[in-house]
Amino acid sequence: LLVNKFPTRVPHFLSTTMEDNLSFRTVLECNHIDVLLDLPELDLEHESNLVLDVFPNECTFTAAPYHARIPLPQPAQPGKAFPESIDYEKNTVSFRVPLEAKAKAVDNDTPSFPYGFCHFYSGPLALETSQELKVLPNPQECSFSQRLEMKEAAEKSDFSAEHYGMDYIQFSIDQLGLDLENFPAPSKLTADQLYRIRVIVDEKVREQESYTSIEDHRAVLLGLIDILLAAVYDQLTNSNELNEANSHINIHRISGTLAYFVEYGGVEQMLRSFYRRSCTYPYYRNKDIALACVKQVLHIMSSEDRKQWIQQQLIHTYEAFKRTDCAVLNHYFIKDFIRYVELGLNEETLLQCVEEVEKMLPDIHQASLGFGEESLLQKLLQDIMGQEESDSTDSDDYESSEEDSEESDSDNESVGTDTDANPNENVLEKLMNLKLSG
Numbered sequence: 105l106l107v108n109k110f111p112t113r114v115p116h117f118l119s120t121t122m123e124d125n126l127s128f129r130t131v132l133e134c135n136h137i138d139v140l141l142d143l144p145e146l147d148l149e150h151e152s153n154l155v156l157d158v159f160p161n162e163c164t165f166t167a168a169p170y171h172a173r174i175p176l177p178q179p180a181q182p183g184k185a186f187p188e189s190i191d192y193e194k195n196t197v198s199f200r201v202p203l204e205a206k207a208k209a210v211d212n213d214t215p216s217f218p219y220g221f222c223h224f225y226s227g228p229l230a231l232e233t234s235q236e237l238k239v240l241p242n243p244q245e246c247s248f249s250q251r252l253e254m255k256e257a258a259e260k261s262d263f264s265a266e267h268y269g270m271d272y273i274q275f276s277i278d279q280l281g282l283d284l285e286n287f288p289a290p291s292k293l294t295a296d297q298l299y300r301i302r303v304i305v306d307e308k309v310r311e312q313e314s315y316t317s318i319e320d321h322r323a324v325l326l327g328l329i330d331i332l333l334a335a336v337y338d339q340l341t342n343s344n345e346l347n348e349a350n351s352h353i354n355i356h357r358i359s360g361t362l363a364y365f366v367e368y369g370g371v372e373q374m375l376r377s378f379y380r381r382s383c384t385y386p387y388y389r390n391k392d393i394a395l396a397c398v399k400q401v402l403h404i405m406s407s408e409d410r411k412q413w414i415q416q417q418l419i420h421t422y423e424a425f426k427r428t429d430c431a432v433l434n435h436y437f438i439k440d441f442i443r444y445v446e447l448g449l450n451e452e453t454l455l456q457c458v459e460e461v462e463k464m465l466p467d468i469h470q471a472s473l474g475f476g477e478e479s480l481l482q483k484l485l486q487d488i489m490g491q492e493e494s495d496s497t498d499s500d501d502y503e504s505s506e507e508d509s510e511e512s513d514s515d516n517e518s519v520g521t522d523t524d525a526n527p528n529e530n531v532l533e534k535l536m537n538l539k540l541s542g
Contacts, residue, residue, distance in 0.1 A: 126170045132177045139163065139185070139199040143170060146195040151426070152307045152439075156185040156199050163201060179204040181228065186435050190427060202228070219243040219365040221440035222324055224314070229432065243365040255364040255377070256474075263384045263475045269484045275390045282388065284396040288344050290409040290416075297419050304439050305446050315443050321450040325457050326368040327361040328414070328441055329401065333378045334358035335417040336397045338424070341388050350387070351424040357385035362433050371460040375468045383473055395469050398461065405458045411445065418442050 131138040139156060153167035160179045165172045181202040188200045205228075218226045227244055240251065274280055293301070308314075318324060338354040339345070360366045360377045368374040375398070382394045404413045422438045425431050472478060 126165075126172055128165075128172055128174050130174065130177055135203055137176055137178065137180060137201045137203065139174060139201055141165065141172075141197045141199075143167075143195050143197060146190075146192055146197070151190070152303045154187050154190065154197055156201065158183050158185055158201050160204065176201070181205060183227070184435075186432055188431070215247075216244045217247050220436040221327075221444070222314075222318055222320075224440060225436055229436075240364050246365075248367050251364045251366045252373075255360050255366055256380075258364075259380050259384050260475060263473075263477075264389075265475070265477070265480045268383055268389050268475075268477060269480055271389045272481055273484065273488070275392060280388050280390065280393075282341060282393065284340070284393065287340070287400050287403075290404060290407065290413045293412050293415060297416065300419060300422070301415060301442060301446060304442050307439070308443060312443075312447055315440075315448040318444070318448055318450075321453040322457065323367055324444065325450070325454050326371065326374045327437075328445075329457060329461070330361045330368065330374050330378060331355070331359050331421065331437070331441065332401055332414065332417050333382075333394075333397055334362070335421050336400055337382055337386065337393065339420065340393065340397060340400075341386060346420060346424055348427075351420075352428040352430045354386050355421050355424055356430050356433065358382050362430075362437060365436075371457060372464055372468065375461060375464060376471075379468060380473050380475075383475075383477075391469060391473075395465070398465055402458060402462055402465075405455070410454075411449065411451075414445050414449075415442065418445065 126144075127142045129140050131140070156163045156165055156174075158180050159182055162176055163174050163180070163185070165174065181204050185199045185201050187197050189198045191197075216226055218224070228242065240246065240254070243251070246254065271280065305312075334355045337358055338347075338351050341354070342351060356362050358378065358381045360368075360374075360381060363381075366377075368377070378398075379391060379394050382397070383389045383391060404410055407413075418438055418441055422434055422442070425434050425438065
């Protein structure tokens with residue numbers, strides 16, 4: 105009874121020891137319950153089964169050989185809860201279970217919209233999401249058109265003219281130090297990747313028909329391509345490796361499918377979204393990087409290895425998300441996409457989408473992002489040219505007043521030019537030759 109008197113944080117501990125030595129405790133917070141499990145010999149094999157089935161007054165956890173019925177200190181919101189964190193060294197898993205929502209007047213006119221892979225999910229998110237996912241904390245309250253509008257409004261608000269402009273200039277000089285030509289050749293799936301795919305597919309072995317009987321493959325595939333483009337962008341800018349610090353952020357932010365739970369109405373809409381978001385959110389922001397990513401996806405999709413390459417990108421995304429604030433996206437999207445590619449991939453429709461991407465790519469690449477970036481770049485270049493001309497004028501005035509010194513300096517500069525190029529002159533020359541693509 106004392107528990108309800110505290111308005112903020114009220115620890116409420118319950119612990120037990122099961123036959124298999126599983127132990128747990130619960131901690132009551134102001135708007136959720138932390139459930140912490142100690143699982144001896146926790147292994148990757150258990151990962152796909154780390155789910156709590158939440159009922160109003162208890163939750164159950166089953167992952168052979170573990171099983172537990174966990175009483176809750178306060179009524180909870182029924183549904184499923186997924187891991188907030190997994191620590192394989194300490195053999196612990198933590199979950200965040202939302203408390204039961206306060207009773208509201210029933211409004212039968214309030215619509216509820218589906219979300220996630222192929223509209224599989226509805227109702228409130230099963231996990232109280234972190235700051236990373238609060239861009240759309242209640243997807244069930246927004247229609248697909250509203251999600252698109254919110255996404256584009258956020259892109260316009262978040263676009264940094266200064267960041268984009270400086271990356272544009274630097275890219276024209278040294279491509280931001282990136283290698284846009286030598287993507288790694290597709291490789292076979294590793295034994296660990298094959299095992300991970302099998303475990304994820306077997307997790308819903310009784311629901312395989314859900315993936316083999318999909319009618320609108322096109323909408324699903326546009327979402328898949330959107331995620332693949334984000335994954336490729338992440339790998340290209342991270343030396344083709346998983347970066348534990350930012351890979352999950354890159355993929356989540358660049359993909360509109362994952363960030364705003366959107367469903368694209370066509371290839372043009374999806375491709376335009378990728379260009380806008382890749383020039384707004386990651387560390388490196390340039391349309392030519394986006395172009396290289398699209399070309400890489402087109403190249404791989406034309407090969408016989410496309411299915412296993414898609415699986416590799418999805419596993420890359422799964423690994424990037426699983427120990428981060430974005431882990432919930434594995435459950436609403438990535439694992440379902442892995443099952444779809446394994447069980448129900450419609451390659452004919454996929455190749456049709458790829459063909460459309462190839463046809464539309466030149467126009468999308470040349471088109472404006474919609475942020476007024478053309479005038480920004482023009483002004484930035486004019487400012488740089490004006491500064492160079494000012495420096496040149498100051499230098500001429502000084503040299504004209506020092507004629508004797510000028511001759512000597514000129515001779516010295518001639519000698520120096522033969523051995524070392526002036527980097528500022530190289531930059532200016534490259535800027536003078538830039539062709540603004542819009």
